[in-house]
Amino acid sequence: MTEATLATAPAHKEVSVETPAQRLVRKFVANRIALGGLAVFLAIALAAVLAPLIAPQNPYDLAGLDIMDGAIPPGGEAFSGGTYVLGTDEQGRDMLSAILYGLRISIGVGVGSTVIALAIGLAMGLFAAYSGGWRDALVMRLVDLQLGFPPILIALILLAILGRGVDKVMIALVALQWAYYARTVRGNALVERRKEYIEAARCLGLPYARIVFGHLMPNCLPPLIVVATMQVAHAIALEATLSFLGVGVPVTEPSLGMLIANGFDFMMSGRYWVSFFPGVTLLVTVVSINLVGDHLRDILNPRLQK
């Protein structure tokens, strides 16, 4: 109890000089589970970025693979000496290295598509809310049409048309996600545009673009952060699903989903590790992001703020 009062007391003193961003950080840090989620995700992301440096072998350098080391269980001794912590697949590929490299593709696709979709959705949402009239109606009907169908179905349609590839998966994920942002931004922008600071900006005769991007946009961002965090997790999971189904990334650039799919056949013969560890990695990544997003939503929800 005393610990809690001590923790909040100095914060109360600073309230007058605390910026919204500082308040956000303080509230976020106060929740251990969310902080833990963030720490886990950052560790995973760091491991993915540093994969070429920390991975025991380059899993795509075929010359470095030894077929004699194929299908070694986790912790098993290699034929050529050394141990494989997470075992190897049929070709003698170290699973730990394959996972680290796979993470790069999974996280890259997830974060990359989210950022692009965020930019498109933001622009479309602001445009719809600020123009109003038939332009607004057109954009929103498109959003309704798209959100009326499950994401996996739309992704399958697009990939059936476009074919396989990392870029194609990203296009599909962007096409899926923009509608969520557009809807969120529009709802928020409709409220914000009636506020006095927008009126003041208009009275000053500021140009259209400056009002929209300089004044309206920054005030529409907070709820988008929550949606975007959750969408990164969705995008990573969906990419894995699509790759598992064989319509996502190509075999030459295996993401976590691809690794899991590759191990599917070996699982029947009891060699679980080829699928199991990439799956656990995927799960931990998605859960850690969801924990962060869930807590961010609580912090940023005005109804829950005192």
Place this chain on the structure above:
Amino acid sequence: MGYVINRLMQGLMVIAVMAVLVFVGVYAIGNPVDMLISPEADQAEIEATIIRMGLDKPLWEQFLGFVGGALRGDLGTSFMYNEPAVRLILARFPATLELALAAILMAVAVGIPLGVIAGLRPNGVVGRSIMTVSILGFSLPTFWVGMMFIMVFAVSLGWLPSTGRGETVEVLGVRWSFLTANGLSHLFLPALNLALFKTSLVIRLARAGTREVITQDYIKFARAKGLSETRVILVHMLKNMMIPVVTVLGLEFGSVVAFAVVTETVFAWPGIGKLLISSIVHLDRPVIVAYLMLTVLLFVTINFVVDLIYAILDPRVRRKEAA
């Protein structure tokens, strides 16, 4: 009546828009000749097929032909099976329907009690644990969980089969698995797998519904009358919180069918989802088009029916639309 017509027109619009998108996507992007004709065909065969399929005609004429065929229920013939695509899909639909219904049943059977418990004690240890588990349900990748099911229950323990539908019984001219013991054992794991995600959703809906209903006067009155807590929960509360749950599940049915693609692939369940994936992999375009158009039809129909039920139940919806 004006409302019904309005909704019907909207539904038809969606179908029309999707027809254009699907047509443009499948027939206009890329070279349709490569996609529609098997690579082994020689030059004479290719030319014959182009003329037979009307690929030498202008695009708008091809589109009219596509629409005309679609209205007659003809969406082309599969290259793989050499059968009309629509018949191919309809033949596999009962398997998917059976799987989807079993999954929804499981989600309700597990999700409602857990959601009610979480709603009755939102701050208790049990309530919080249930909500944390439901976040996990949203995060777990369906296909991986399905594989883990196979690993544990089929490979390690050997309790349940992991592929196919098992024995089926023909009722009303359609084969069903759930009527035989062997079929049921085949159905269990895929249905459980497909149910996972929806169970989390049902838990959340039931929890929110319980928390809302619990503050109502009729619950207080029922308690004041001295009714047992079991009766208050089972009769008064459950009845009222089921309305949003049933609505959302009705709307979610289409998404369960779409998501069955993943489960069917993992468990080799011979439904329409597995057919779609193999058609995409083998570039069997007519089947893809037929799947998409039939799914769109299914979605539009579900939305239309839900809208209609809403309007019947709630007069405000009708008046708002009329105004």
